Amino acid sequence: MSVLTVKNVTHGFGARSILEDVSFRLLKGEHVALVGANGEGKSTFLNIITGKLMPDEGKVEWSNRVTAGYLDQHSVLEPGTTIRDNLRxxxxxxxxxxxxxxxxxxxxxxxxxxxxxxxxxxxxxxxxxxxxxxxxxxxxxxxxxxxxxxxxxxxxxxxxxxLSGGQRTKVLLTKLLLENPTILILDEPTNYLDENHIEWLKRYLQNYENAFILVSHDIPFLNEVCNLVYHVENCELTRYVGNYDDFKRIYEQQKRQQEQAYERQQKEIDKLEDFIARNKARVATTGMAKSRQKQLDKMDIIEKTHEKPKPIFNFKPYKAPSRFLIEAEDLVIGYDEPLTSPLTFKLERGQKVAICGVNGLGKSTLLKTLLGIIPSLGGKVEFGENVKYGYFEQEDSRDNSNTALEEIWNLYPSMNNHEVRTALAKCGLTTEHITSPMKVLSGGENAKVRLCKILMEELNLLILDEPTNHLDPEAKDELEKAIREFKGTVVLVCHEPYFYQSFVTDVWNVEDWTTKVI
Structure with missing residues (x-):
C-alpha cells in the first residue's frame, strides 16, 4: 500500500533548477535511502514532501491517517524546557x-x-x-x-x-523515535552520534516496522539499514533496488554504458556529417547526401554525461614547528563543572590523533580549551614555537547572510574576484553556490566553504571537529586523502573510524579521562 505519492514535482530557486518532473512512491514498510551529491536537492525534496516548501509544479499526496515525523538540519527546541519535557x-x-x-x-x-x-x-x-x-x-x-x-x-x-547543536539534534531524534510515526524522515541523523549510538540507531532502524526516508553520507550505515535507494542527480530522481553498494554498482555500470553509447554515436555523426559535406554539392551524389541528412535529423541524440565539479583538497604546509606543538599540564576542561580529571599530555610533531568517545564527554570542549576559545577550569596549555594552526569548527552560524564569495574575500581582501572563485571551485562549488548566502547552502556546501578558508592558509597543525558531517562521499574521500598526505600534525574529532583509520597514529578516548559515569 502506498503511504506517500509524489507526482511530477518541479521546483527551483531563482534561475537554478533543483527538481524537474520528479515522481516518487513510498510503500508501507519500505526503508529508503535518498542519496546524491551536496546541493543536488535532497533536503529540498524532503521539505516539499513534508509541506515546508510548495513545489512550483506537481503535487504530493499522503494516505489517510498517515503520521510523519521529520528530523531536518534546522529543527529547533522550545527555550526554557528540559530534555525530559521535550521527550514527553x-x-x-x-x-x-x-x-x-x-x-x-x-x-x-x-x-x-x-x-x-x-x-x-x-x-x-x-x-x-x-x-x-x-x-x-x-x-x-x-x-x-x-x-x-x-x-x-x-x-x-x-x-x-x-545544549550544544549536536546535543539538541539528539533530543529531537529521540523524541521522533518515541513518536513512532508511520513515516520517519531523517536528514543526516548520524552527524552528532558517536559509534555506540550509531550502532544503537542502526539496530533500531533495521527493526523499524514502518517506512522511513533517510538522507545520510555515512555509507556503512546506509548499507545496513536501507533496501531501496533514490538517487537525486541533474534534477532527476531515479529508483534502485538494494542497498547503497548495489546502487553504486548499477549506477557506474549505466554511466559507462551511456558514455560508450555517446562515443559510438559521435563517431556515427562525424561520419554522416563528413559524407554530407563531401557529397551535397555534386549532382551525382546529392541525393545520397540528402538521405544522410534526413538520417542525421531523425537521430535521437544521446547527451554527454554531465560531470559535477569534484573537490580537490590540498593543505598547504608551513615551516616545521618545535618538537612539541601543544603541552597540557593538569588541564581540567568543562563549563560550570569539570568534565575531566586533570589531563597531562604532549602533542608531538607529525602525530595524527583521532579523539573518540561517547558524546557529551567534552571532545569539542577539549579542542576549544586547547585553542583558548573557552577558559580551562584548571591547569595550563602551552603552544610550542612556530605553530600555525587551522581550526574547523563543528557548527556554523545559521544566520550568516554573507555569500560564499564574501566569506573568503573578507578573510583575504587582497585576492581578486577570479582568485576567490577559483579557490571555491577547487572545493567543488559551482557559480550558484558561490553567489548564494551561507545560510541557504546545504550542510555539505557550507562545510566546503569553511574548509576552503583553511586550505588557503599555510599550516603545520590541523584541528578538525567533525569535518565529515554533511560531506558527500566524494568530498569525504578527497578530505581523507588530503589529511593523509598532509605533512603536519592533526587533531581530529570524528565519529567515523573508517574515515580516519588510514592515517591516524594515535587514538585518544575521552572516556578514559571523564569524571562522568558512563
Whole structure:
C-alpha cells in the first residue's frame, strides 16, 4: 500500500533548477535511502514532501491517517524546557486522552444513569487505548531510548538552552523515535552520534516496522539499514533496488554504458556529417547526401554525461614547528563543572590523533580549551614555537547572510574576484553556490566553504571537529586523502573510524579521562 505519492514535482530557486518532473512512491514498510551529491536537492525534496516548501509544479499526496515525523538540519527546541519535557511531548496525544478521562470521572457524579453509562464506556475506551499504548510505562520507555542515543549521559533534567547543536539534534531524534510515526524522515541523523549510538540507531532502524526516508553520507550505515535507494542527480530522481553498494554498482555500470553509447554515436555523426559535406554539392551524389541528412535529423541524440565539479583538497604546509606543538599540564576542561580529571599530555610533531568517545564527554570542549576559545577550569596549555594552526569548527552560524564569495574575500581582501572563485571551485562549488548566502547552502556546501578558508592558509597543525558531517562521499574521500598526505600534525574529532583509520597514529578516548559515569 502506498503511504506517500509524489507526482511530477518541479521546483527551483531563482534561475537554478533543483527538481524537474520528479515522481516518487513510498510503500508501507519500505526503508529508503535518498542519496546524491551536496546541493543536488535532497533536503529540498524532503521539505516539499513534508509541506515546508510548495513545489512550483506537481503535487504530493499522503494516505489517510498517515503520521510523519521529520528530523531536518534546522529543527529547533522550545527555550526554557528540559530534555525530559521535550521527550514527553512525543506522547502529548496520550496525556490529552488521560486528561479527558479524568474529566469524565469528575462528571459522573453529576449526570443521570443513562449519561453515566455512556461516559463510563468512553472512559473505558480511553483506558484501553492508554493501556495498549504503554502509557503507564512511558517514563521507562523514554529512559530506554534516551539511554540508547546517549541523552542519559547529559541528564534528562538539563535545560535545552545549555545544549550544544549536536546535543539538541539528539533530543529531537529521540523524541521522533518515541513518536513512532508511520513515516520517519531523517536528514543526516548520524552527524552528532558517536559509534555506540550509531550502532544503537542502526539496530533500531533495521527493526523499524514502518517506512522511513533517510538522507545520510555515512555509507556503512546506509548499507545496513536501507533496501531501496533514490538517487537525486541533474534534477532527476531515479529508483534502485538494494542497498547503497548495489546502487553504486548499477549506477557506474549505466554511466559507462551511456558514455560508450555517446562515443559510438559521435563517431556515427562525424561520419554522416563528413559524407554530407563531401557529397551535397555534386549532382551525382546529392541525393545520397540528402538521405544522410534526413538520417542525421531523425537521430535521437544521446547527451554527454554531465560531470559535477569534484573537490580537490590540498593543505598547504608551513615551516616545521618545535618538537612539541601543544603541552597540557593538569588541564581540567568543562563549563560550570569539570568534565575531566586533570589531563597531562604532549602533542608531538607529525602525530595524527583521532579523539573518540561517547558524546557529551567534552571532545569539542577539549579542542576549544586547547585553542583558548573557552577558559580551562584548571591547569595550563602551552603552544610550542612556530605553530600555525587551522581550526574547523563543528557548527556554523545559521544566520550568516554573507555569500560564499564574501566569506573568503573578507578573510583575504587582497585576492581578486577570479582568485576567490577559483579557490571555491577547487572545493567543488559551482557559480550558484558561490553567489548564494551561507545560510541557504546545504550542510555539505557550507562545510566546503569553511574548509576552503583553511586550505588557503599555510599550516603545520590541523584541528578538525567533525569535518565529515554533511560531506558527500566524494568530498569525504578527497578530505581523507588530503589529511593523509598532509605533512603536519592533526587533531581530529570524528565519529567515523573508517574515515580516519588510514592515517591516524594515535587514538585518544575521552572516556578514559571523564569524571562522568558512563
Amino acid at each position: 511531548l512525543a506522547f502529548n496525544h496520550l496525556f490529552e486522552l488521560e486528561t479527558e478521562m479524568l474529566g469524565i470521572y469528575e462528571k459522573v457524579a453529576e449526570v443521570d444513569e443513562a449519561e453515566m453509562t455512556r461516559l463510563m464506556e468512553d472512559a473505558a475506551e480511553i483506558q484501553n487505548i492508554l493501556d495498549s499504548s504503554g502509557f503507564y510505562t512511558l517514563d521507562s520507555k523514554i529512559e530506554e531510548v534516551a539511554q540508547g542515543l546517549g541523552l542519559s549521559d547529559i541528564g534528562l533534567d538539563r535545560k535545552v538552552d545549555e
